[in-house]
Amino acid sequence: MRNYDIPALRKQDIAHHLPAQANYKLIQDLGGSRIITRAEGSTIWDGEGHAILDGMAGLWCVDVGYGREELAKVAYEQMLELPYYNSFFRTATVPAVELATKIAGLLGGELQHVFFNSSGSESNDTVFRLVRHYWTLKGKPERQVFISRRNAYHGSTVAGASLGGMAFMHAQGGLPIPGIEHVMQPYQFGEGFGEDAEAFGQRAADEIEARILSVGPDKVAAFIGEPVQGAGGVIIPPPGYWARVEAICRKYGILLVSDEVITGFGRLGKWFGFQRFGYTPDIVSMAKGLSSGYLPISATGVSHEIVETLRASNDDFVHGYTYSGHPVAAAVALRNLEIIEREKLVDRVAGDIGPHFARALKSLDDHPLVGETRSCGLLGAVEIVSAKGTNQRFTGKEGAAGPVVRDACIAGGLMVRAIRDTIVMCPPFVITHDEVDRMIAIIRAALDESAAVLA
Numbered sequence: 280m281r282n283y284d285i286p287a288l289r290k291q292d293i294a295h296h297l298p299a300q301a302n303y304k305l306i307q308d309l310g311g312s313r314i315i316t317r318a319e320g321s322t323i324w325d326g327e328g329h330a331i332l333d334g335m336a337g338l339w340c341v342d343v344g345y346g347r348e349e350l351a352k353v354a355y356e357q358m359l360e361l362p363y364y365n366s367f368f369r370t371a372t373v374p375a376v377e378l379a380t381k382i383a384g385l386l387g388g389e390l391q392h393v394f395f396n397s398s399g400s401e402s403n404d405t406v407f408r409l410v411r412h413y414w415t416l417k418g419k420p421e422r423q424v425f426i427s428r429r430n431a432y433h434g435s436t437v438a439g440a441s442l443g444g445m446a447f448m449h450a451q452g453g454l455p456i457p458g459i460e461h462v463m464q465p466y467q468f469g470e471g472f473g474e475d476a477e478a479f480g481q482r483a484a485d486e487i488e489a490r491i492l493s494v495g496p497d498k499v500a501a502f503i504g505e506p507v508q509g510a511g512g513v514i515i516p517p518p519g520y521w522a523r524v525e526a527i528c529r530k531y532g533i534l535l536v537s538d539e540v541i542t543g544f545g546r547l548g549k550w551f552g553f554q555r556f557g558y559t560p561d562i563v564s565m566a567k568g569l570s571s572g573y574l575p576i577s578a579t580g581v582s583h584e585i586v587e588t589l590r591a592s593n594d595d596f597v598h599g600y601t602y603s604g605h606p607v608a609a610a611v612a613l614r615n616l617e618i619i620e621r622e623k624l625v626d627r628v629a630g631d632i633g634p635h636f637a638r639a640l641k642s643l644d645d646h647p648l649v650g651e652t653r654s655c656g657l658l659g660a661v662e663i664v665s666a667k668g669t670n671q672r673f674t675g676k677e678g679a680a681g682p683v684v685r686d687a688c689i690a691g692g693l694m695v696r697a698i699r700d701t702i703v704m705c706p707p708f709v710i711t712h713d714e715v716d717r718m719i720a721i722i723r724a725a726l727d728e729s730a731a732v733l734a
């Protein structure tokens with residue numbers, strides 16, 4: 280364990296470091312960011328020595344848990360053999376080819392081709408350019424419009440944030456860029472409270488068809504959606520929603536893009552969310568769990584038909600990144616997938632720790648502040664309300680209670696995230712039963728404490 284001068288580092292953080300998605304004034308007022316210095320299994324430690332159970336797997340990514348020595352070794356060995364080479368010069372590296380083959384096997388069906396990037400946002404930029412180029416090659420250049428959902432999260436780059444449906448992100452930088460249409464999300468607690476679940480799911484999907492018809496079916500290129508919206512608040516679509524979305528896409532010949540940046544590689548108890556919900560996308564965005572966050576890498580899975588269209592053009596797809604298929608990141612991702620397979624972690628999420636998590640979370644349903652708990656695999660959410668049995672929020676304004684409960688959880692030794700008034704969780708696949716029970720006990724104590732503050 281190394282010793283750090285934490286007060287000095289926090290001062291430097293304020294002076295020089297700009298953290299992501301942050302209020303810089305608030306961080307300054309707080310005396311700098313909390314400096315995280317080490318981690319093991321499902322626990323992180325800050326520089327002041329606090330142990331915090333990581334209910335968010337970092338940022339929805341550290342699926343195999345922290346402290347995997349074999350991932351460090353694989354990176355070290357690959358760096359010595361070949362630390363870098365690109366794929367621009369009709370060249371490829373061994374780890375990139377092997378990882379593409381591995382991912383294609385997991386995706387199955389027609390999804391047999393993989394384009395590499397370094398982040399989920401970059402993957403969705405790849406989607407954006409690939410889809411529009413594809414339709415041009417198909418002789419339908421007027422098919423340019425993407426349909427997405429309000430409150431979806433598809434990244435922070437210009438295309439990613441535009442495809443996403445976060446109004447507060449659009450408000451900065453003049454987004455979204457043209458050609459993106461946002462429709463309602465399948466968020467029953469927020470937008471269909473008390474409605475029959477299936478009827479609500481159909482209503483949400485029907486908005487997609489209505490928008491296709493108003494834009495003009497021959498102008499729509501693709502629909503993009505997360506199987507379960509993560510950053511929007513762990514929004515689990517009602518039964519029948521995805522089947523209807525797929526049918527609509529097929530009816531109008533629109534490409535279906537599954538953004539599996541969070542849900543990919545086992546988070547929902549299947550390798551991919553589209554397998555869990557039973558639909559077949561044309562393109563899949565993947566990141567996070569691909570390397571369990573040990574190194575930055577993302578992948579865009581592409582159908583054979585799309586690649587055959589690119590091949591038929593006999594022209595370059597003029598898109599790519601310096602770090603596309605980075606050999607060290609690819610080698611680490613490959614070993615990470617091996618760990619998930621060897622330790623049967625997808626089965627563990629589906630049949631063991633996922634159901635335990637679901638049961639433990641449900642036990643919070645009796646708390647006066649809890650409007651709903653929900654989970655899918657190892658994604659979970661707690662809705663905080665001011666009046667039991669309703670979806671009313673404290674002070675009548677969304678977002679007042681979530682941060683209070685979140686801060687109480689963190690003070691109690693559990694890292695969770697507040698999305699407005701929804702507490703979300705995404706623990707590592709290796710979290711133990713006892714740790715899940717501890718998570719829930721901390722949340723209950725935080726809710727009790729917050730009830731007094733919010734009253």
Ligand code: PLP
Binds near residue numbers: 434439
């Ligand atoms: N897509 C989804 C569904 C995500 O959840 C995220 C990040 O949370 C992204 C895209 C963007 O990924 P990144 O932050 O790696 O750019």
